[in-house]
Amino acid sequence: MDAQTQQDLFEYTLRLGDDALTLGHRISEWTSKAPFLEEDIALGNIGLDFVGRARLLLTYAGEVENLGRDEDQLAYLRDIRQYRNLLICELPIGNFADTMARQLLVDAFELPYFQALSQSSDRTLAGIAGKAVKEAQYHLRHSSGWVVRLGDGTEESHGKMADALSKVWGYGPEMFITDEVEQRLVDAGIAVQREELRDGWQAQIERVLEEATLAVPDVSWQVDGGRRGEHTEYLGHMLAEMQFMQRAYPGLQW
Amino acid sequence: MMSSQAVCQPADEFDALKERLSALCDPEIPVLTLEDLGIIRDVSREGDAVIVTITPTYSGCPAMDAIASAVQQVLDASPLNGKVETVFDPPWTTDWLSEDGRRKLKEYGIAPPAGSTSKRALMGDYSETVSCPRCDSTNTKVISQFGSTACKALYQCQSCLEPFDYFKCH
Numbered sequence: 024m025d026a027q028t029q030q031d032l033f034e035y036t037l038r039l040g041d042d043a044l045t046l047g048h049r050i051s052e053w054t055s056k057a058p059f060l061e062e063d064i065a066l067g068n069i070g071l072d073f074v075g076r077a078r079l080l081l082t083y084a085g086e087v088e089n090l091g092r093d094e095d096q097l098a099y100l101r102d103i104r105q106y107r108n109l110l111i112c113e114l115p116i117g118n119f120a121d122t123m124a125r126q127l128l129v130d131a132f133e134l135p136y137f138q139a140l141s142q143s144s145d146r147t148l149a150g151i152a153g154k155a156v157k158e159a160q161y162h163l164r165h166s167s168g169w170v171v172r173l174g175d176g177t178e179e180s181h182g183k184m185a186d187a188l189s190k191v192w193g194y195g196p197e198m199f200i201t202d203e204v205e206q207r208l209v210d211a212g213i214a215v216q217r218e219e220l221r222d223g224w225q226a227q228i229e230r231v232l233e234e235a236t237l238a239v240p241d242v243s244w245q246v247d248g249g250r251r252g253e254h255t256e257y258l259g260h261m262l263a264e265m266q267f268m269q270r271a272y273p274g275l276q277w
Numbered sequence: 278m279m280s281s282q283a284v285c286q287p288a289d290e291f292d293a294l295k296e297r298l299s300a301l302c303d304p305e306i307p308v309l310t311l312e313d314l315g316i317i318r319d320v321s322r323e324g325d326a327v328i329v330t331i332t333p334t335y336s337g338c339p340a341m342d343a344i345a346s347a348v349q350q351v352l353d354a355s356p357l358n359g360k361v362e363t364v365f366d367p368p369w370t371t372d373w374l375s376e377d378g379r380r381k382l383k384e385y386g387i388a389p390p391a392g393s394t395s396k397r398a399l400m401g402d403y404s405e406t407v408s409c410p411r412c413d414s415t416n417t418k419v420i421s422q423f424g425s426t427a428c429k430a431l432y433q434c435q436s437c438l439e440p441f442d443y444f445k446c447h
C-alpha cells in the first residue's frame with residue numbers, strides 16, 4: 024500500500040469509527056431513562072452495536088496508522104478538533120422523537136452504505152461492514168416503526184415527531200459528501216461513493232414519512248464540517264464526560 | 278525412565294488441546310459450546326504455534342472479551358505455544374449454529390433461529406414463524422426485537438402465555 028493510500032485509509036477508518044463512537048455514546052445516554060423497560064433494553068442494545076463497531080474500526084485505524092495507537096488512545100485522547108464524525112452523530116439525544124428522527128436518517132443511510140462497503144476490496148472493512156449490515160437492518164426497523172407510531176399517533180406525538188424531523192433534517196446532507204480523500208479510496212475499490220445512495224435514501228425516508236402521515240420537512244439550511252474537525256458546541260461537552268476516566272487515570276484499563 | 282512420562286507426542290497434545298477448546302461454553306448461553314455457535318472458526322498449527330481463530334457474533338457483544346480470554350487460558354495451560362486471532366470476514370451468521378446447538382437451545386427454553394439468513398436476505402422477509410420452545414405452538418408474537426442480549430429477541434407464546442427468548446436469525 025502506498026503512503027497516500029495508507030493515509031487516506033487511516034482517515035477514512037477514523038471517520039467511520041468516530042461516527043459509530045459518537046452516536047453509540049449518545050444512544051447509551053438513554054440507559055435507564057427510556058420510556059419503558061423494553062425500549063430501554065432496545066436502545067441499550069443498539070448503542071452497544073455502535074460502540075462495538077467503533078471499537079473494531081478504531082482498532083483497525085490504529086493498525087493502519089501504524090504508530091502504536093490503540094482503540095482507547097484514539098477514542099479517549101484526541102481533542103474535539105481531531106474528531107472526524109458527521110455532525111448528525113454528535114447532536115444531543117433531545118426527547119424520544121428527536122432520537123428517533125436522527126436514527127431514521129442515519130439508519131436509512133447506513134443500511135445501503137454498509138451493504139456496499141461489505142464488497143470493499145479491503146477485507147477488514149468488508150468484514151466489519153458485513154456485521155454492520157445485519158445490525159442496521161434491525162436498527163432501521165426499530166426507528167422506522169417508532170417514526171410511524173409517533174407520526175400517526177396523537178396530535179401531540181405527531182407534532183413532536185414533525186418538530187424533531189425539521190430540527191435534524193439539515194444535518195442529513197453531510198452524509199452524502201464524498202471529498203477527495205474518500206474519492207481516491209472509491210477509485211481504489213475500498214470506499215463507497217456516497218452521492219449514489221442519495222435517491223434511494225430519499226425514497227426510503229419518504230415511504231416511512233408517508234406511512235407516518237408526516238410531510239418531508241421544508242428546510243433550506245444544511246451544515247457540514249465534522250470531517251474537517253469543525254463541530255457543534257455539543258461534542259466538547261460529550262467528550263468531557265466520555266473521556267473523563269482516561270484523562271484522570273492515564274493508561275487505565277478495564 | 279522418568280522422562281518418558283513428561284515427554285508427550287506433539288500430535289497428542291494438539292488433539293488434547295482441541296478437545297479442551299471444544300468443551301468451552303458461551304458465557305451468556307452456557308448450554309452452548311463455542312463450537313456449537315461457530316465462534317471458534319479454526320484451530321491450526323503454524324510451525325510450533327497453535328492459532329485459534331475466533332469470530333465475533335455481534336460487533337458489540339460484551340462476551341467476546343470473556344470468550345477470547347477463556348480461549349487464551351486454555352492455550353496458556355497447554356505446553357504448546359498458542360495465540361488467539363480474531364477475524365471478521367466472512368461475518369458470523371446463525372446459519373453456522375449446529376443442529377445439536379439448536380436442539381440444546383430449545384431444551385434450555387430459547388427458541389432457535391427460524392430459517393436461514395440467506396433465504397431471508399433473498400426474500401426480504403422478516404415475518405419469521407417462531408415456535409414456542411415450551412409447547413411448540415407457532416401462535417407467538419414479538420414483544421421486542423431487542424432482548425436481554427444482542428443475539429436475542431423477546432417473544433410471548435399466545436397459546437401457553439409463556440414469555441420466551443428467541444435467538445435471532447442473524
Ligand SMILES: [Zn+2]
Pocket residue numbers: 409410411412413414434435436437438439
Ligand atoms: Zn407456548
